[in-house]
Amino acid sequence: MQTAANQGRWGAEAAGIATLVLVIVAMDQIIWRPLLAWAEKFKVELVEAPPPHSVVLVFLRRLTILDRLTADWSRLLETVDHWALTVGRATRHPRWxxxxxxxxxxxxxxxxxxxxxxxxxxxxxxxxLHRSDLIRVGLATLATLGRVLAALAISVLWTVPVGVWIGLNRNWSARLTPLTQIAASVPATALFPGLVALLLHLRGGLNTAAILLMVLGTQWYLLFNVIAGASAIPEDLKEATRLFRLGRRKTWTVLILPAISPYLTTGLITAAGGAWNASIVAEYVSFQGHVYTTFGVGAFIAESSLGNHEGLLLLSTVTLALTVVLINRLVWRRLYRRAQERYRLG
Structure with a gap:
């Protein structure tokens, strides 16, 4: 798709996106929706809620051939277990x-x-390398860190309210979740070249455009985790908030935000990693024969890899990796542990 965009073949790019959409829809209907419907039987709640429905799961349950396949699979597993036990005994021989x-x-x-x-x-x-290279890479890492934080902030601003609304409304969740999965299935990098032509006219040029491009690579991690967190709120707790007639603000502070905190933290951790990865293509963009760059460690990695500057490439990559590891250990891990300890349900 990116090749088609660089060549201006928008019909070919549309065909590629349509193919991805068809694959995602097929997987949702054939694999994920039946699994979700089947997994509902393991959910324990005091208040009954309408279970998800899957036509494919109903069809599979009516097939008698599945019973025979299950029996054959069980016999195969027993054979494998017996063989593994025999091999394990043989390998304990001194020669082995x-x-x-x-x-x-x-x-x-x-x-x-x-x-x-x-x-x-x-x-x-x-x-x-020279000392100036170390300073430049350090400053570039700080610049990229600023864009990563800005992208996370923008993503949180819209994914939290939208994700909570989708997760708390089962009917809308069944309708909108497949649509969000389809939208998320389209690779953000496939949209980068075309969006660059539009975003470069914004104030700040690629410096601003890179943040918005990072948002494309991070927002879905947050949205799906927030939806999962809101969907996991037990029906009896939601019923209790209605019985006590808590207002909207009180419901958010007492129930919703604490309940989604572990999921939101997980989404932030994953989205931050996605933003750092996206920086390599967001800060250095090649489109229709033109190259657009902005100051950042992602641009350093892209430029040094294309220019065969192995030393600068190694330094930039190691610096980015160490920065991500340090932030994970010093910030995200503590936030996740705090969210799990204070706001865990059950």
Missing amino acids: TATWGVVRWLVIVGVTIAAYDAVNTAAHLLAQ
Whole structure:
């Protein structure tokens, strides 16, 4: 699809998007919707709620051939278990133990040699860089971090109210969730080239456009997690808020926000990773023979990979990876633990 967009073949790109949509719709109807309907029987609630319906699941339950396939599958699993038990007993023989010991040591030696060679190569590449390169990469990482935070903030502003509304309304959830899955199935990178031509006219140029492009790569993680969190609120708790006649604001502060906090935190963690990944294509865009860039570590990675600057590529990639790991450990992990401990249902 991106090749079609670069060549201006919008009909081919539309055909590619339509194919993706058809695949997602087919998977939803044939796989996911039957699984959701089947999984409802394991849900325990004090207040009865209408279960989801799946025509495919009803059809499969009426097929007698599935009973025979299930019986054949059970016999196959028993055969595999018996074979695994026999092999396990044989491998405890002293001869097998000695052989596996030699293989294990050969693997350890091979991995050690490969790691030593990789470290030497990395040290050689980094030694060719100047101090100014370190400063530039550090500042570029901060610039990208700012865009990531801005993209997360924009995504949260619309996904939380919309996701809660969809998750709390079962009828609308059944209608809109497949539509959101279809929209999310379209790769954001396939839309980047065409959107760049429109977004470059915004104030701030690609610096602003990159944030909006990151939103395309992050918003769906948040939306689906918020929908899942709102859908997981037990019916008896929602019934209790109606019995106590809590207002809308009180319902949000007492029930909804605490209930979706673990899911929202999970969505933020995943969306942040998606935003960092999207920065590589959002900060460096090639469209119809023109290259558009903005200052950021994602642009550094893209430029250095295309320009064969291996040292700068290594430094930029390692810096980005370390930044993500540090933020996960110092920020997201603590937020997730706090949300799980304070707002866990059950």
